Amino acid sequence: MxxxxxxxxxxxxxxxxxxxxxxxxxxxxxxxxxxxxxxxxxxxxxxxxxxxxxxxxxxxxxxxxxxxxxxxxxxxxxxxxxxxxxxxxxxxxxxxxxxxxxxxxxxxxxxxxxxxxxxxxxxxxxxxxxxxxxxxxxxxxxxxxxxxxxxxxxxxxxxxxxxxxxxxxxxxxxxxxxxxxxxxxxxxxxCSVGSVPYEWVEQTRAGGVIVAPWGPTYGGEGVVRLTVRESGVAEGRFTRSSAFMRMRQQRPDRPPHHLYLRGEPWPAGGVMSKTSLSPARVGGWIEQFAVGVLVAGAFWRTERYQDGSYTLWVYSLDTKSWASADYEPGADDFEIVQAGPRRLWDEIESAYDWWQEHGTPGFDRFGLTVGKTGQTVWLDTPDRLVALIPHH
The missing domain is CATH 3.40.50.150 (Vaccinia Virus protein VP39)
Incomplete structure (x- = not known):
C-alpha cells in the first residue's frame, strides 16, 4: 500500500x-x-x-x-x-x-x-x-x-x-x-466473557483496572470497568453496550433443537397458553441482557417465516426445558408452549417485568462485583443485588 x-x-x-x-x-x-x-x-x-x-x-x-x-x-x-x-x-x-x-x-x-x-x-x-x-x-x-x-x-x-x-x-x-x-x-x-476469571483479579494490583466485555448466556453484552480493591474483590459499572466474540473456553454448548422435542407430536409434551408480551419486546440488546442476568442457563433461537412472523424458541442448557413463543405482526396476544421443569417463558416475563418496574435501566446502571467464589450483578449500587453468578 x-x-x-x-x-x-x-x-x-x-x-x-x-x-x-x-x-x-x-x-x-x-x-x-x-x-x-x-x-x-x-x-x-x-x-x-x-x-x-x-x-x-x-x-x-x-x-x-x-x-x-x-x-x-x-x-x-x-x-x-x-x-x-x-x-x-x-x-x-x-x-x-x-x-x-x-x-x-x-x-x-x-x-x-x-x-x-x-x-x-x-x-x-x-x-x-x-x-x-x-x-x-x-x-x-x-x-x-x-x-x-x-x-x-x-x-x-x-x-x-x-x-x-x-x-x-x-x-x-x-x-x-x-x-x-x-x-x-x-x-x-x-473477547467477551460470561465469567470474569478470578486469576485476572489476582494478577492485578490493588487500584488497578480490568476492562472486559461481559454478557450472560442468553444474550446482550456490555463493557464493564472493574477496579481491584485491597480486599481482592474487583468491582465496577458497565460503561456501554458491546458485541464481541466469546472467549473460546467460555462458549456455551448449545444443544440442537431435536434434543428438546424428542420427535414427539406437537405440542411435544408442552403446555399451551397465551401471552400479551410480544416476543419482539424482549429482543433488544439491553432487554436480552436484563433477561439473561435473571434467567440463567438459557439461550434462544428464532425460526422465521416469509410473512414476517417467527417462532422464538427458548431452551435450557441442560436440555430438560424449552418454550416457544409465536410472533405475528399486529397481534395483541401470542401463543406460548412451555415444557419441562422450568417454565422458561414465565421466567422471561418475570425478568422483563422486573426491568420495566426498575425504569428500563440501560447498561450504565448495571454493575459487576467479582470475588473468589463468583460474581454478582447489581443495579445502581453494589448492595442492590440482581443476580449471583458462579464462576465457570
Whole structure:
C-alpha cells in the first residue's frame, strides 16, 4: 500500500472518530504510528457498526480499493471463521477472530485509562492491532498479550513485527492470565466473557483496572470497568453496550433443537397458553441482557417465516426445558408452549417485568462485583443485588 493512500485513510478515519468523540487526541500518535492496514490479511469480511452481521469477503488482491475503504472505515472486520476451518468467500458459521470496530477499540482504551509505564495484560491478541496501540503507549516490554489460537498468534506476531513491535506474546489459555514478577496495572479483554476469571483479579494490583466485555448466556453484552480493591474483590459499572466474540473456553454448548422435542407430536409434551408480551419486546440488546442476568442457563433461537412472523424458541442448557413463543405482526396476544421443569417463558416475563418496574435501566446502571467464589450483578449500587453468578 502506498504511503499516500495510507495517510489519506488514517486522516479520514481519525476525522470520523474525532467527530464521534470516540477517540481522545492523546491516542492519535498511536493511531497514526500503528496503522490498521498492517494488521489485516488479504481477505476480510466487513461487518456493520451497530450489529453482528458480516458481508462476503473482500479480497485485497482482486479489489484493493474496496479492501482499503473497508480497512479505514469505522466497522469491524472478521478475519477468521470457525477456528480457521472455513475458507470460502461467504460467511462461515461462527466468527472466531477479528479486527474490532475502531470506535469500540478506542472507547475501551479510554475506559482502561492506561498511562506511560503501566504493566498491561491483554486477553485476545487477534490481529495484534490493539496490542500494537498499547505498546506504542506504554512500551512493548510492558505489554503481555495472550492468544489461544496458535495460527492467530503467529499472524498477530508477524503483523506487530512488521512495525518493529515485540510485546510479550503468549500462546495459551487467556482465562489463566500470565503472572509476572509484579502485578499488572491494567488488564483488557478483547473477547467477551460470561465469567470474569478470578486469576485476572489476582494478577492485578490493588487500584488497578480490568476492562472486559461481559454478557450472560442468553444474550446482550456490555463493557464493564472493574477496579481491584485491597480486599481482592474487583468491582465496577458497565460503561456501554458491546458485541464481541466469546472467549473460546467460555462458549456455551448449545444443544440442537431435536434434543428438546424428542420427535414427539406437537405440542411435544408442552403446555399451551397465551401471552400479551410480544416476543419482539424482549429482543433488544439491553432487554436480552436484563433477561439473561435473571434467567440463567438459557439461550434462544428464532425460526422465521416469509410473512414476517417467527417462532422464538427458548431452551435450557441442560436440555430438560424449552418454550416457544409465536410472533405475528399486529397481534395483541401470542401463543406460548412451555415444557419441562422450568417454565422458561414465565421466567422471561418475570425478568422483563422486573426491568420495566426498575425504569428500563440501560447498561450504565448495571454493575459487576467479582470475588473468589463468583460474581454478582447489581443495579445502581453494589448492595442492590440482581443476580449471583458462579464462576465457570
Amino acid at each position: 502506498d504511503n499516500g493512500k495510507r495517510e489519506a485513510g488514517l486522516k479520514g478515519l481519525a476525522s470520523v472518530l474525532l467527530e464521534k468523540g470516540t477517540i481522545e487526541s492523546d491516542w492519535l500518535p498511536a493511531f497514526n504510528a500503528v496503522p490498521r492496514d498492517v494488521f489485516l490479511p488479504t481477505r476480510v469480511w466487513p461487518g456493520i457498526a451497530d450489529g453482528t452481521k458480516q458481508a462476503a469477503a473482500i479480497d485485497r488482491t482482486n479489489d484493493p480499493e474496496r479492501w482499503f475503504e473497508a480497512v479505514y472505515s469505522d466497522i469491524p472486520l472478521t478475519t477468521q471463521w470457525d477456528e480457521g476451518r472455513h475458507s470460502g468467500d461467504d460467511v462461515g458459521i461462527t466468527p472466531t477472530s477479528s479486527n474490532s470496530l475502531p470506535t469500540m477499540v478506542f472507547t475501551m482504551l479510554k475506559d482502561l485509562d492506561v498511562q506511560l509505564g503501566h504493566q498491561v495484560m491483554e486477553i485476545g491478541t487477534g490481529t495484534g492491532w490493539n496490542a500494537g496501540l498499547l505498546a506504542h503507549r506504554v512500551g512493548a516490554t510492558n505489554v503481555t498479550t495472550i492468544e489461544y489460537d496458535p495460527d492467530v498468534a503467529r499472524d498477530g506476531a508477524a503483523n506487530l513485527l512488521a512495525l518493529g513491535i515485540q510485546p510479550n506474546l503468549v500462546v495459551g489459555d487467556g482465562r489463566r492470565g500470565h503472572p509476572r514478577p509484579r502485578p499488572y496495572d491494567r488488564v483488557i479483554a478483547t
